[in-house]
Amino acid sequence: xxxxxxxxxxxxxxxxxxxxxxxxxxxxxxxxxxxxxxxxxxxxxxxxxxxxxxxxxxxxxxxxxxxxxxxxxxxxxxxxxxxxxxxxxxxxxxxxxxxxxxxxxxxxxxxxxxxxxxxxxxxxxxxxxxxxxxxxxxxxxxxxxxxxxxxxxxxxxxxxxxxxxxxxxxxxxxxxxxxxxxxxxxxxxxxxxxxxxxxxxxxxxxxxxxxxxxxxxxxxxxxxxxxxxxxxxxxxxxxxxxxxxxxxxxxxxxxxxxxxxxxxxxxxxxxxxxxxxxxxxxxxxxxxxxxxxxxxxxxxxxxxxxxxxxxxxxxxxxxxxxxxxxxxxxxxxxxxxxxxxxxxxxxxxxxxxxxxxxxxxxxxxxxxxxxxxxxxxxxxxxxxxxxxxxxxxxxxxxxxxxxxxxxxxxxxxxxxxxxxxxxxxxxxxxxxxxxxxxxxxxxxxxxxxxxxxxxxxxxxxxxxxxxxxxxxxxxxxxxxx
Numbered sequence: 001x002x003x004x005x006x007x008x009x010x011x012x013x014x015x016x017x018x019x020x021x022x023x024x025x026x027x028x029x030x031x032x033x034x035x036x037x038x039x040x041x042x043x044x045x046x047x048x049x050x051x052x053x054x055x056x057x058x059x060x061x062x063x064x065x066x067x068x069x070x071x072x073x074x075x076x077x078x079x080x081x082x083x084x085x086x087x088x089x090x091x092x093x094x095x096x097x098x099x100x101x102x103x104x105x106x107x108x109x110x111x112x113x114x115x116x117x118x119x120x121x122x123x124x125x126x127x128x129x130x131x132x133x134x135x136x137x138x139x140x141x142x143x144x145x146x147x148x149x150x151x152x153x154x155x156x157x158x159x160x161x162x163x164x165x166x167x168x169x170x171x172x173x174x175x176x177x178x179x180x181x182x183x184x185x186x187x188x189x190x191x192x193x194x195x196x197x198x199x200x201x202x203x204x205x206x207x208x209x210x211x212x213x214x215x216x217x218x219x220x221x222x223x224x225x226x227x228x229x230x231x232x233x234x235x236x237x238x239x240x241x242x243x244x245x246x247x248x249x250x251x252x253x254x255x256x257x258x259x260x261x262x263x264x265x266x267x268x269x270x271x272x273x274x275x276x277x278x279x280x281x282x283x284x285x286x287x288x289x290x291x292x293x294x295x296x297x298x299x300x301x302x303x304x305x306x307x308x309x310x311x312x313x314x315x316x317x318x319x320x321x322x323x324x325x326x327x328x329x330x331x332x333x334x335x336x337x338x339x340x341x342x343x344x345x346x347x348x349x350x351x352x353x354x355x356x357x358x359x360x361x362x363x364x365x366x367x368x369x370x371x372x373x374x375x376x377x378x379x380x381x382x383x384x385x386x387x388x389x390x391x392x393x394x395x396x397x398x399x400x401x402x403x404x405x406x407x408x409x410x411x412x413x414x415x416x417x418x419x420x421x422x423x424x425x426x427x428x429x430x431x432x433x434x435x436x437x438x439x440x441x442x443x444x445x446x447x448x449x450x451x452x453x454x455x456x457x458x459x460x461x462x463x464x465x466x467x468x469x470x471x472x473x474x475x476x477x478x479x480x481x
Contacts, residue, residue, distance in 0.1 A: 022065055023259050031454045032067055034239060036075040037082075038260040041214045041237045044084050044095060046261065055085065055093040082214050082235050128439060131467045132446025134273075135336045136418065140391055140466065145380045146335055146371075153371035164362050167354050169195025169342075170369035176377060177328075177342060186317040188344060194353055195364050198341040199303050199329040200226055203266070205343065206299055206325060207234045209356045211263050218256065218265035220248070222421075222451035224273050224301065227266055240453040241265070243272060245412035247283045250290070257294040264297035270312045271304035274421045274451050274462035276396075276414025284313035291323055303329040303341075306385055307392065307417050321346045330372050332418070333385055339365070340372045392418060392465060399468035406474050407481035411460060420468060423448065423460025424481065431459040434480055443473055 022039045024032060043049045055061070058076065062069045076093055079085040086096040168174060174193040181188045196202040211217060213235025219228055221240025231238040239256055242249040248267070256262070267287065270278045279287070291298050300315045305328075316326040326344040343353060357363075375381055399420050400410060408422040423431065431447030438445045446463075448456040467473070 023255075024065060024067065025255070032071045033075045033078065034237070034453060036065075036067075036071070037078045038216050038237045038239045038256075040075075040079060041082065041084055041216055042260045045214060049095045051095050053095040054091075055095065057092060082237070084214050128442050128444040129467055129470055129472055130444050131463055131470070131473050132435070132444050132461065133464055133467075134418070135331075136388075136464075136466050138335070140388060141333070141335050141384075145375055145378060145384055146338075149371045149375035149378070152374045153367050156367060156370065165364070165366040167358055167363055168193065168350075169364055170366050170373065173340075173369045173373040176373055180376075181344065185314050186320060188321075189347070192321065192344055192347055192350055194343040194345070194350055194357065195369055196341040196343060196357070197361075197364055198331060198336075198339045199301065199327050200230070200341075201339075202327045202329075202341045202343045203227055203230055203299070203301075205353055205356055205360065206264070207231065207236065208360065209349075209353050210297060211236050215263040216260045218253070218262045218296070219453070220267060220272065221453050222274055222448065222456075223266070224268070225446075225450040227301075228451075228453060231266075236263075238453060243275065243277075245275070245277060247277060247279050248287065250283065250286050253287070254290055257290055257296070261294065262296045264299055265291070266299045266301060267315070268301045268304070269315050270302065270308045271415060271417035273301075273304070274419050274446070275412040276417045276419050276421070277412050278308065278415045279313050281313045284315055284318060288315060288319055288324075296323075298324045300324055300326045302326050303332055304417050306333050307389055309416065312415075316344065325349070330376070333388065334372065334375055338368050338372055340368050389416070392416065395465040395469070396420060399463060399465040402469045402474055403463065403477070406477040408460075408477060418464055418466070420463045420465055421448075421460060422463065423456075423458055425458065429459060429480070431456065431461060434459055435461070437480075438476055441472075441476055443476055 022036060024035050040049070055076075056064065058069050058072045061067075061072045065072075076085060076087075080087060080093075083096055085093050087093050168191070171190065174190040174195065177193050178188045178190045194205075196205065207217075207230065211234060215236050216239055217231045217236040218241050219231060219238050220243040222243065223240070228238060237260075239260060239262065241253045241256065267279075269284060272278065287298065298315055298319070302314070302316070305312070305314075315324045318324075321344060328342040328344065330338060330340050343350075345353065393416070396414060396416075400422075403410070403420065403422045407424060409425055411421040411423065414420055430449065431445075432449045435445040435447040445461050448458075448460040448462075451462065
């Protein structure tokens with residue numbers, strides 16, 4: 001890279017266009033590299049930069065935009081991975097393709113490495129105290145309801161043992177979901193419900209269907225860790241929109257949307273992961289207005305709604321599934337073992353999502369879907385959810401009190417749900433370093449680095465409230481205060 005940059009300086013070419021100064025804002029949570037990548041990707045997709053255009057040298061770009069050469073090198077590297085730029089030894093960097101050209105870029109680096117710490121957070125195989133995990137103790141889920149449902153599902157009619165099942169998913173479950181959502185949130189037909197292998201599978205199908213490498217995708221920062229990695233895996237440019245105690249930073253969102261023309265945005269309207277906050281009705285209306293103004297899809301991650309109080313904002317209900325795609329899941333109220341999620345979308349979008357689902361993995365498990373239907377149709381299910389909410393409310397208050405006693409400060413006051421995020425105002429060690437020490441002590445933590453596009457400025461963690469008052473954890477945290 002350095003030799004290429006030096007060669008560029010030696011061979012300045014007259015075909016380098018007058019380079020505009022980019023709108024780089026050092027006050028934003030998004031890193032300088034992310035802002036540069038998003039801006040150049042947008043210019044390529046708008047045809048403001050055409051295939052074959054010679055880019056400024058690293059030093060020229062750094063000087064005109066007031067950034068370091070290291071920042072430009074990393075940004076150009078990222079654009080090479082995305083297939084938007086190519087490099088020629090001794091000549092410099094060039095726009096590799098126009099927006100309609102075929103492409104086969106290398107995979108962008110994921111933000112979360114698959115290692116002992118991250119795999120344990122999802123696998124459930126570790127013996128460590130699962131303070132950072134996204135599942136509750138098995139007894140909280142109502143084991144008898146779930147086990148009865150699984151036994152009943154296993155009595156599948158013999159005629160259903162041939163074929164792969166309905167492409168959209170088990171029809172009776174889709175009918176049940178359409179009826180329930182129509183009663184509680186928005187009008188919905190069964191044909192607008194597509195069943196998936198959980199919420200992450202739904203995110204993947206949407207990215208496969210609606211984006212291509214180089215597209216800008218907005219995510220919340222901090223936000224769901226697996227989603228951040230998945231967006232980058234698809235070669236998209238992830239741009240973080242700050243989310244804090246009072247919701248989304250709408251001014252930053254408007255500025256970024258004007259500058260980078262996003263294809264879509266993923267958002268947790270209710271009980272956001274990892275902060276546990278919810279958008280107000282006013283913020284939800286503003287978000288829909290910006291999506292309309294700048295013409296991007298909104299993907300509403302709605303998997304925590306059953307754990308929230310009634311009346312919380314719903315983008316899907318406000319929009320009627322015109323430009324909102326709703327993601328649902330049963331992993332938070334039944335069990336993560338039952339990998340059943342859903343996509344609710346407009347009737348015009350569902351056929352293309354089904355096509356991609358069938359190409360990527362054929363149909364989903366009818367046995368799992370039958371088990372979910374049996375569970376949510378039982379009289380015990382509503383009481384199970386009500387009891388779960390009460391348990392979470394009590395555990396959350398205890399967790400907040402104990403964590404504050406241990407010297408940690410919450411990032412936000414959750415409105416409900418499973419998580420509290422908290423950390424130390426001043427801590428010299430990174431959250432990741434502390435989490436690795438905790439794992440050796442038999443404690444599984446989820447550091448802020450997992451949920452952020454850029455390294456957090458202080459050490460913080462997402463705590464599962466079901467485990468956050470355990471003496472083993474509290475003793476460990478006090479020793480690091």
